[in-house]
Amino acid sequence: xxxxxxxxxxxxxxxxxxxxxxxxxxxxxxxxxxxxxxxxxxxxxxxxxxxxxxxxxxxxxxxxxxxxxxxxxxxxxxxxxxxxxxxxxxxxxxxxxxxxxxxxxxxxxxxxxxxxxxxxxxxxxxxxxxxxxxxxxxxxxxxxxxxxxxxxxxxxxxxxxxxxxxxxxxxxxxxxxxxxxxxxxxxxxxxxxxxxxxxxxxxxxxxxxxxxxxxxxxxxxxxxxxxxxxxxxxxxxxxxxxxxxxxxxxxxxxxxxxxxxxxxxxxxxxxxxxxxxxxxxxxxxxxxxxxxxxxxxxxxxxxxxxxxxxxxxxxxxxxxxxxxxxxxxxxxxxxxxxxxxxxxxxxxxxxxxxxxxxxxxxxxxxxxxxxxxxxxxxxxxxxxxxxxxxxxxxxxxxxxxxxxxxxxxxxxxxxxxxxxxxxxxxxxxxxxxxxxxxx
Amino acid sequence: xxxxxxxxxxxxxxxxxxxxxxxxxxxxxxxxxxxxxxxxxxxxxxxxxxxxxxxxxxxxxxxxxxxxxxxxxxxxxxxxxxxxxxxxxxxxxxxxxxxxxxxxxxxxxxxxxxxxxxxxxxxxxxxxxxxxxxxxxxxxxxxxxxxxxxxxxxxxxxxxxxxxxxxxxxxxxxxxxxxxxxxxxxxxxxxxxxxxxxxxxxxxxxxxxxxxxxxxxxxxxxxxxxxxxxxxxxxxxxxxxxxxxxxxxxxxxxxxxxxxxxxxxxxxxxxxxxxxxxxxxxxxxxxxxxxxxxxxxxxxxxxxxxxxxxxxxxxxxxxxxxxx
Numbered sequence: 001x002x003x004x005x006x007x008x009x010x011x012x013x014x015x016x017x018x019x020x021x022x023x024x025x026x027x028x029x030x031x032x033x034x035x036x037x038x039x040x041x042x043x044x045x046x047x048x049x050x051x052x053x054x055x056x057x058x059x060x061x062x063x064x065x066x067x068x069x070x071x072x073x074x075x076x077x078x079x080x081x082x083x084x085x086x087x088x089x090x091x092x093x094x095x096x097x098x099x100x101x102x103x104x105x106x107x108x109x110x111x112x113x114x115x116x117x118x119x120x121x122x123x124x125x126x127x128x129x130x131x132x133x134x135x136x137x138x139x140x141x142x143x144x145x146x147x148x149x150x151x152x153x154x155x156x157x158x159x160x161x162x163x164x165x166x167x168x169x170x171x172x173x174x175x176x177x178x179x180x181x182x183x184x185x186x187x188x189x190x191x192x193x194x195x196x197x198x199x200x201x202x203x204x205x206x207x208x209x210x211x212x213x214x215x216x217x218x219x220x221x222x223x224x225x226x227x228x229x230x231x232x233x234x235x236x237x238x239x240x241x242x243x244x245x246x247x248x249x250x251x252x253x254x255x256x257x258x259x260x261x262x263x264x265x266x267x268x269x270x271x272x273x274x275x276x277x278x279x280x281x282x283x284x285x286x287x288x289x290x291x292x293x294x295x296x297x298x299x300x301x302x303x304x305x306x307x308x309x310x311x312x313x314x315x316x317x318x319x320x321x322x323x324x325x326x327x328x329x330x331x332x333x334x335x336x337x338x339x340x341x342x343x344x345x346x347x348x349x350x351x352x353x354x355x356x357x358x359x360x361x362x363x364x365x366x367x368x369x370x371x372x373x374x375x376x377x378x379x380x381x382x383x384x385x386x387x388x389x390x391x392x393x394x395x396x397x398x399x400x401x402x403x404x405x406x407x408x409x410x411x412x413x414x415x416x417x418x419x420x421x422x423x424x425x426x427x428x429x430x431x432x433x434x435x436x437x438x439x
Numbered sequence: 440x441x442x443x444x445x446x447x448x449x450x451x452x453x454x455x456x457x458x459x460x461x462x463x464x465x466x467x468x469x470x471x472x473x474x475x476x477x478x479x480x481x482x483x484x485x486x487x488x489x490x491x492x493x494x495x496x497x498x499x500x501x502x503x504x505x506x507x508x509x510x511x512x513x514x515x516x517x518x519x520x521x522x523x524x525x526x527x528x529x530x531x532x533x534x535x536x537x538x539x540x541x542x543x544x545x546x547x548x549x550x551x552x553x554x555x556x557x558x559x560x561x562x563x564x565x566x567x568x569x570x571x572x573x574x575x576x577x578x579x580x581x582x583x584x585x586x587x588x589x590x591x592x593x594x595x596x597x598x599x600x601x602x603x604x605x606x607x608x609x610x611x612x613x614x615x616x617x618x619x620x621x622x623x624x625x626x627x628x629x630x631x632x633x634x635x636x637x638x639x640x641x642x643x644x645x646x647x648x649x650x651x652x653x654x655x656x657x658x659x660x661x662x663x664x665x666x667x668x669x670x671x672x673x674x675x676x677x678x679x680x681x682x683x684x685x686x687x688x689x690x691x692x693x694x695x696x697x698x699x700x701x702x703x704x705x706x707x708x709x710x711x712x713x714x715x716x717x718x719x720x721x722x723x724x725x726x727x728x729x730x731x732x733x734x735x736x737x738x739x740x741x742x743x744x745x746x747x748x749x750x751x752x753x754x755x756x757x758x759x760x761x762x763x
Contacts (some may be wrong), residue, residue, distance in 0.1 A: 089721075090721050093510055093511075093721070093724070096511060097510050097511060113724060117509055117511040117512055118511075119511050259617060260596050260597075260614055260617060263594075263595045263596060263598075263599075263614075263616070264595055264596055264598040264599075266592070266598075267588055267589075267592045267595075268588065268591065398723075400722045400723055401722075401723050404722075404723075407702070407704060408703075408704065408705075408706045408707055409706070411617075411704050411705030411706045412705065412706065415614075415617060430530075433530070
């Protein structure tokens with residue numbers, strides 16, 4: 001999978017060198033504070049810096065939201081700092097270590113890298129003062145950004161993984177369009193009918209990426225990471241059975257392209273690209289596929305919620321806003337975050353087609369469901385319909401190490417060179433080595 | 440060390456007469472002083488740059504290599520733990536160093552042979568020589584990111600031109616980048632594509648070889664190959680030596696190719712020292728551990744460079760030198 005998922009290395013390299021250069025500067029600042037309680041707020045501090053990652057489209061959406069926030073808080077100056085995704089982690093690492101960290105910061109699965117090292121302000125007090133109930137406002141993802149009993153982040157963007165399907169290929173094969181009612185058997189049945197080796201056509205894009213096969217494990221009642229402690233459990237019978245299902249998709253039924261098949265399709269080719277070229281009939285991916293597919297002339301497609309197994313479970317792609325401990329006016333930071341994550345403050349996310357806003361009220365509104373930017377007739381209702389099914393693996397501080405262990409241990413599995421049980425046992429051992437379960 | 444009371448003439452010829460006694464520093468003439476001032480003025484950007492951006496971070500990273508530091512909280516002194524873990528308990532470090540040495544010890548000599556071969560061809564008086572020289576150097580100018588993307592296509596299992604060419608002669612090519620046995624050879628092949636950088640230096644060296652040597656060899660009846668082996672090659676050894684040293688240092692620090700093309704996979708079969716260091720320090724927040732990797736790599740590179748220097752006396756010839 002590294003072929004398709006590796007970030008642009010030049011940037012990584014530069015980021016590395018920049019961070020190495022900055023390392024000297026960090027020396028003097030290494031001693032962090034140990035405060036876990038809500039820190040004092042300096043109300044005279046009204047200049048806020050907010051760091052986010054992404055490209056031009058993200059910049060436009062965030063800036064529009066900040067402009068709304070400025071109208072709401074005329075006394076505050078809010079500066080947006082957009083950092084290319086590839087260097088985001090290294091850049092904020094350097095900023096925080098040198099005490100020049102932002103006042104508001106975007107985080108995702110890496111949230112507890114910071115929370116576990118006391119670099120974020122716990123916001124439970126602010127939440128109760130501000131009357132913001134995360135669970136009812138954002139659904140299950142409201143509980144994602146917590147560590148060791150404290151809450152650190154307010155969900156900002158959250159879109160479930162959905163199933164994209166090529167209507168023309170379905171019609172040709174005479175298969176009914178996917179729906180949330182599909183279970184593994186119904187899905188597999190359709191995938192087989194949609195596979196045509198003569199045309200180089202596959203029924204499904206595959207499950208080699210963690211949000212995909214983690215979903216299968218969760219649907220089968222297993223957990224790659226224990227929801228409470230984060231302890232790995234990838235060789236449980238439920239998880240192994242799910243992996244076996246994944247294995248069969250590739251090597252028994254041959255309904256999904258292996259990485260060898262993908263590399264034969266073209267350079268940097270993955271499921272998203274193959275779907276756009278009509279080489280795979282179904283693809284499980286995030287919201288970005290909507291904009292990507294809409295740009296392809298002649299592609300006749302739609303989306304449906306991801307299928308289910310014994311249980312309903314699907315991964316989501318999201319991010320939250322947090323307050324670093326270095327923020328001088330955390331009270332002010334929180335006020336801004338509370339506004340930005342309200343239906344009003346998240347509206348530009350939907351308006352501009354950037355992503356799925358985490359706010360459920362907005363997800364269900366026409367602002368999101370029937371936007372002006374999208375001409376194609378696509379059933380965006382699949383996103384709010386999936387919101388209740390979202391499961392989130394525990395965001396362990398060793399997230400990046402876990403990813404590396406998964407990539408290493410599963411390389412031969414996705415090529416059909418090792419079976420589900422042996423792979424799961426091997427991966428379990430590697431995960432136990434890097435993950436220290438919390439209490 | 441004891442000093443001889445009456446120095447023997449022959450022995451003392453090259454030495455100061457007595458230890459401890461230093462010649463007084465001569466006072467500088469004003470224009471000399473100005474010159475010295477300008478010397479320090481003009482050298483200062485590099486001197487300061489070296490101290491601040493190179494020596495400083497080096498010392499700091501040396502200190503860090505004895506600590507456990509996540510870059511957020513205060514570093515914790517752990518003594519030699521990082522080094523001990525790396526050398527005795529790390530699941531991949533020895534494999535990674537093995538990969539790096541494999542890559543370096545094959546790609547560098549191979550690259551030198553290829554670049555010498557090409558340089559020798561391009562030194563002949565062929566048509567379009569300038570064009571060919573440009574073409575050979577061109578790959579060297581293409582950014583490594585683009586090179587990696589090109590080679591992603593070249594190495595594609597069935598659709599890739601490399602395996603299609605192999606199929607023509609009846610060989611079924613491997614899944615280069617996805618096969619743990621073939622991924623390192625694939626990276627080495629890719630490095631050869633950029634051998635043109637060494638070629639240019641060798642060509643410049645060849646132009647500097649006096650024509651008389653070839654004339655003399657021809658009169659003695661030396662064949663083309665003999666001329667190459669007995670005249671061209673010895674005369675080029677200083678350039679080859681330079682290419683060797685730079686090659687060793689560069690290849691041990693290979694980063695971008697691995698990072699883009701394979702990400703170290705499959706299962707660390709192509710993971711090298713610097714990408715591993717980057718992962719530890721900047722993705723896993725183990726700054727101390729990463730620093731320890733850097734210092735071990737530094738020592739390894741020093742050893743190989745020292746070996747190259749130690750043996751250079753036997754095969755590197757400088758023009759003014761006379762050997763029997």
